[in-house]
Amino acid sequence: MTPSNSSPAGTPGTGKVMIRLENLSKRFPGQKTDAVSNLSLDIYEGEIVVLVGPSGCGKTTTMKMINRIVEPTSGRIILDGDDVTTTDPDALRRRIGYVIQQVGLFPHQTIGENVATVPKLLGWDKARVAARVDELLTMVNMAPETFRDRYPKQLSGGQRQRVGVARALGANPDVMLMDEPFGAIDPITRDRLQNEFLRLQREVRKTIVFVTHDIDEALKMGDRIAILQGPSQIAQYDTPEQILTAPASDFVSDFIGRGASLKRLDLSHVSDITLTQWPTVRVGADNAELLDVLRRSDKGAVLVLDDAGRPRRWVAPDDLDRHPGSPLDQIGLVPEAVVEPHATLSDALNELITARFSVSIVVDAHGVYQGVVDIDQITDAIRSMRAAAVARARARFTEDPAGTPVIGS
Amino acid sequence: MSTLVLTPERLAPEPLHAPRRSLAGYLAMPAILALVCLGLYLYVTAQQLDSIESRALTATALGTAVWQHLQLTAVSTVITLAIAVPLGVLLTRPFARRLRPYLLTLLTLAQAVPTIAVLVLLAVAFLFLGFQAAVVGLVLYAIIPVLLNTMVGLEQVDESVLEAGRGMGMSAFGVLRHLELPLSVPIILAGVRTALVINVGTATLTTYINAGGLGDVIVAGLSTNRVLVQVVGAVLTAVLALLIDYLAGLAEDFLRPTGL
Numbered sequence: 192m193t194p195s196n197s198s199p200a201g202t203p204g205t206g207k208v209m210i211r212l213e214n215l216s217k218r219f220p221g222q223k224t225d226a227v228s229n230l231s232l233d234i235y236e237g238e239i240v241v242l243v244g245p246s247g248c249g250k251t252t253t254m255k256m257i258n259r260i261v262e263p264t265s266g267r268i269i270l271d272g273d274d275v276t277t278t279d280p281d282a283l284r285r286r287i288g289y290v291i292q293q294v295g296l297f298p299h300q301t302i303g304e305n306v307a308t309v310p311k312l313l314g315w316d317k318a319r320v321a322a323r324v325d326e327l328l329t330m331v332n333m334a335p336e337t338f339r340d341r342y343p344k345q346l347s348g349g350q351r352q353r354v355g356v357a358r359a360l361g362a363n364p365d366v367m368l369m370d371e372p373f374g375a376i377d378p379i380t381r382d383r384l385q386n387e388f389l390r391l392q393r394e395v396r397k398t399i400v401f402v403t404h405d406i407d408e409a410l411k412m413g414d415r416i417a418i419l420q421g422p423s424q425i426a427q428y429d430t431p432e433q434i435l436t437a438p439a440s441d442f443v444s445d446f447i448g449r450g451a452s453l454k455r456l457d458l459s460h461v462s463d464i465t466l467t468q469w470p471t472v473r474v475g476a477d478n479a480e481l482l483d484v485l486r487r488s489d490k491g492a493v494l495v496l497d498d499a500g501r502p503r504r505w506v507a508p509d510d511l512d513r514h515p516g517s518p519l520d521q522i523g524l525v526p527e528a529v530v531e532p533h534a535t536l537s538d539a540l541n542e543l544i545t546a547r548f549s550v551s552i553v554v555d556a557h558g559v560y561q562g563v564v565d566i567d568q569i570t571d572a573i574r575s576m577r578a579a580a581v582a583r584a585r586a587r588f589t590e591d592p593a594g595t596p597v598i599g600s
Numbered sequence: 601m602s603t604l605v606l607t608p609e610r611l612a613p614e615p616l617h618a619p620r621r622s623l624a625g626y627l628a629m630p631a632i633l634a635l636v637c638l639g640l641y642l643y644v645t646a647q648q649l650d651s652i653e654s655r656a657l658t659a660t661a662l663g664t665a666v667w668q669h670l671q672l673t674a675v676s677t678v679i680t681l682a683i684a685v686p687l688g689v690l691l692t693r694p695f696a697r698r699l700r701p702y703l704l705t706l707l708t709l710a711q712a713v714p715t716i717a718v719l720v721l722l723a724v725a726f727l728f729l730g731f732q733a734a735v736v737g738l739v740l741y742a743i744i745p746v747l748l749n750t751m752v753g754l755e756q757v758d759e760s761v762l763e764a765g766r767g768m769g770m771s772a773f774g775v776l777r778h779l780e781l782p783l784s785v786p787i788i789l790a791g792v793r794t795a796l797v798i799n800v801g802t803a804t805l806t807t808y809i810n811a812g813g814l815g816d817v818i819v820a821g822l823s824t825n826r827v828l829v830q831v832v833g834a835v836l837t838a839v840l841a842l843l844i845d846y847l848a849g850l851a852e853d854f855l856r857p858t859g860l
């Protein structure tokens with residue numbers, strides 16, 4: 192089967208295949224079965240591909256075959272069009288950034304020296320190395336003046352992880368391999384590092400192979416996710432949206448676990464859906480205008496906007512009766528459920544559940560009212576996402592009944 | 601590049617390691633040893649020495665003995681290192697994994713044979729006497745601790761550090777030179793210290809094969825039944841052993857890579 196070169200819409204990649212694994216197998220010496228068996232996978236340029244799956248399914252082994260820390264027993268590795276299956280491994284590895292779970296900083300070298308490892312191996316001159324080190328440390332949020340001359344022992348776990356990432360970016364490789372890079376870190380720091388990393392990736396646009404056993408991390412980090420099932424099977428290789436809405440098998444649904452639809456809400460944003468409008472008046476409006484607006488809608492209150500268009504109050508007819516003559520921005524309730532368009536549907540849902548009138552108010556970056564989201568819109572969104580995903584999966588299946596384009600035999 | 605906010609995670613660096621020792625700590629040992637020597641000198645000069653004693657205890661005789669002793673120790677230690685460290689490196693390479701248990705058994709057996717037996721064997725069986733024979737005996741004896749420490753030192757290096765090095769494209773030799781050896785320095789040095797101390801002690805035995813050293817003084821005292829001479833020889837040996845141990849300790853403190 193010929194792997195397709197097209198990258199489905201919605202992912203940031205260029206559609207060019209950066210890493211192609213062809214029928215890769217690995218059997219460790221003395222083992223009766225393959226750790227990885229006949230695996231084929233196309234990884235597109237500029238994407239984060241997450242290998243995820245239960246423990247022992249061969250994620251780490253697969254990843255380590257790409258830079259040949261583990262030499263494949265059979266199969267081919269094609270990096271950017273070159274067959275690197277049998278070329279000089281040291282040269283190959285200098286082209287590929289590598290972050291391992293235990294970070295593996297060199298304890299007897301300063302942070303600066305650690306980060307300079309690959310540039311030095313490539314024989315860069317001193318000034319260029321020094322400039323690069325500072326640049327990289329800044330990139331991962333570590334002030335060079337503060338950290339350059341410290342030793343790994345003097346850093347916190349999260350800081351070490353960042354240095355590990357900076358070191359892997361050393362000579363600006365096109366490809367990065369990361370094995371559970373945020374594994375052994377507390378959830379809060381991990382979340383922050385993930386966000387930092389995603390922001391960094393938006394700038395550097397590397398091709399990244401990312402290993403994790405945590406499906407939530409996979410959904411968050413991945414442009415595309417390969418769910419591995421045992422040594423010889425990719426259960427599904429697809430975008431997070433598609434995996435959540437159209438899991439390819441029971442194994443995938445089980446692996447995603449309960450709450451797939453809720454997780455799906457994490458992947459869509461308020462900006463993706465059409466907002467509904469709520470009756471509004473400006474702060475200066477009089478009672479008659481307010482009541483008129485209200486009468487023409489089916490709602491129980493009006494949203495009062497200030498002169499700049501920012502939501503100020505919910506005002507119901509009762510409030511007018513109770514505080515006759517008061518300015519509109521001093522009566523009623525302060526709106527609390529306010530989200531921006533880049534918020535996820537999950538955030539919006541979370542807000543609206545507890546909100547007055549069961550809506551989340553959407554404002555733009557300047558706080559100007561844009562519309563509201565209610566529960567019906569969210570259920571509609573879920574329904575249409577599912578329909579679209581099923582249609583996509585079906586289209587792909589009829590086009591190519593053997594499965595998705597990337598699964599090997 | 602992006603400008604990012606600095607996250608204030610523990611900004612103050614911890615000290616790298618507990619301060620090595622205080623200055624007084626460093627000076628204590630040499631001061632004690634100097635006092636012992638001074639005491640010995642005063643004691644000896646206060647004695648009425650007979651002709652045998654005064655011949656054995658001249659400054660030149662003692663100076664020569666100390667010098668020979670130092671030479672024996674230094675040469676045998678250098679040779680020990682030159683053999684044991686590379687051997688330790690070789691034996692920890694993957695291809696030597698299978699050979700290793702046999703070689704270690706052999707060397708441990710060799711070490712069980714007392715040095716004096718080795719020296720006598722060299723002298724009797726090979727008519728091999730003097731300085732060089734003594735060095736051979738000492739080296740055979742001191743190889744084991746250095747070899748074992750080298751191997752343990754290399755093997756305790758964190759596997760993830762080595763994998764990170766290899767994964768970034770360091771050659772096998774680069775990994776050895778820049779990661780494995782520096783990171784095992786503290787443990788290798790501990791082995792060297794052991795070897796030095798063993799060599800200072802056993803070098804007293806080499807007098808029996810004509811290699812000189814402080815053993816000459818002790819044996820001269822024994823054979824002529826002069827306790828004073830025996831005491832001077834023994835005390836000087838002890839002082840030398842403590843001094844060398846002290847110097848090796850200094851080396852350990854200062855050669856340990858920063859950051860460990």
Ligand SMILES: Nc1ncnc2c1ncn2[C@@H]1O[C@H](COP(=O)(O)OP(=O)(O)OP(=O)(O)O)[C@@H](O)[C@H]1O
Nearest residue numbers: 219220222226245246247248249250251252253404
């Ligand atoms: N060096 C090795 N020698 C022998 N077997 C190995 C070796 N490394 C891995 N294996 C085996 O290969 C299989 C796949 O291991 P791998 O480390 O790739 O799993 P993984 O998916 O990364 O799991 P985890 O999530 O636990 O890290 C496992 O069954 C493991 O026991």
Ligand SMILES: [Mg+2]
Nearest residue numbers: 250251252370
């Ligand atoms: Mg793993």
